[in-house]
Amino acid sequence: MPLVLFVVDEVQEYLMHPVHGKTILDLLVFLARVAPAVGVSVMTATQKPDDTACPSVLRDQHQARFALRVGAYQVSETILGAGSYGEGLDASRLLKSHKGVGLLKGMSDDAGIVRTYLADGRDAETILSRAQALRQAEGTLSGDAAGEAPADAALATILDDIAAVIGKGEAKIWSETIVDRLAQHRPEVYGPWAEMEPKPKAEQLTAALKPYGIGTDQIGRRIDGKTVNKRGIERAHIAKAITERNKKRDAG
Incomplete structure (x- = not known):
């Protein structure tokens, strides 16, 4: 069974759409609930984790939570889940100088501070070249990635x-x-x-x-x-x- 990672950045832009927002929310909640059973993982990211921009019905489906520095402990708890502040997890305590540092919860028995890394130009080229080679080997490379000009x-x-x-x-x-x-x-x-x-x-x-x-x-x-x-x-x-x-x- 192939593994599929479904990533939605700035998810609030879709969820707050005046016409399709409710439908998108329902579909994302459905995917987050049942899709892992068939190898599909849903990842959403937002800078507005409140109930208006990203309702709790969707947030609660995410077992793994990651919070970068935020302005208040209430925002941190919204991201990491109810009770996280009482567990000593507060992303508002992170410093501005802590670039790429955040609190990760749900990936292991212990939650804590982790550091992410920014891929520079050379790193990105290595990653993308490897990804292209894998897709080419699987026969899934097409369009602009395969050098084909759009009709x-x-x-x-x-x-x-x-x-x-x-x-x-x-x-x-x-x-x-x-x-x-x-x-x-x-x-x-x-x-x-x-x-x-x-x-x-x-x-x-x-x-x-x-x-x-x-x-x-x-x-x-x-x-x-x-x-x-x-x-x-x-x-x-x-x-x-x-x-x-x-x-x-x-x-x-």
């Missing part, structure tokens, strides 16, 4: 899809409107985007277009006699990005 068609899908849902007479259009149309055009890809609230929905499109140098602007529309401004894009910018992409593809 242009895959990279440009978002551009072509947007071009397909914008009408010829529409010079400017709101981002959230585009997302709704994309979800109708290709629900298997963009369906989850359309389920978001208006602002996250627009931000999702902005992030997807950022690699192509396409930004968003305030676009005003008259609705019921009032001007409503929302973020959106220009059709001309999409057309220009597609033209530049095609030129590079033809030149290659």
Whole structure:
């Protein structure tokens, strides 16, 4: 049975998502509870270990806890578990000079201070070269790690899809409107985007277009006699990005 380590850094960013946060929390709790039986370990990290950012229902599933220096003993106990302060474990007592030093609990019968080590450039190269060799031996190396360039068609899908849902007479259009149309055009890809609230929905499109140098602007529309401004894009910018992409593809 292969061993799998599932790592989620800054886990609060996922758990506090306005639309999918509750679902992500439920799935992480489920994995932490039952996945170890099939060789899957869940590791989460956060700088906000309170109940809002990382609920206790998830924290309590972690048998091993590690706390770097924190500002108060209450925060330390939140990370290391109830009763840890009474056991003499208090990460707030660590000094600022204790770089990489923290309190580890749950890995052995005795909990205490441990030191971590930062891998420099040479260490990282050795680690990554070894990892690449192992993946290559197992036949799991692919994509950029194997030196394969991503297909242009895959990279440009978002551009072509947007071009397909914008009408010829529409010079400017709101981002959230585009997302709704994309979800109708290709629900298997963009369906989850359309389920978001208006602002996250627009931000999702902005992030997807950022690699192509396409930004968003305030676009005003008259609705019921009032001007409503929302973020959106220009059709001309999409057309220009597609033209530049095609030129590079033809030149290659």
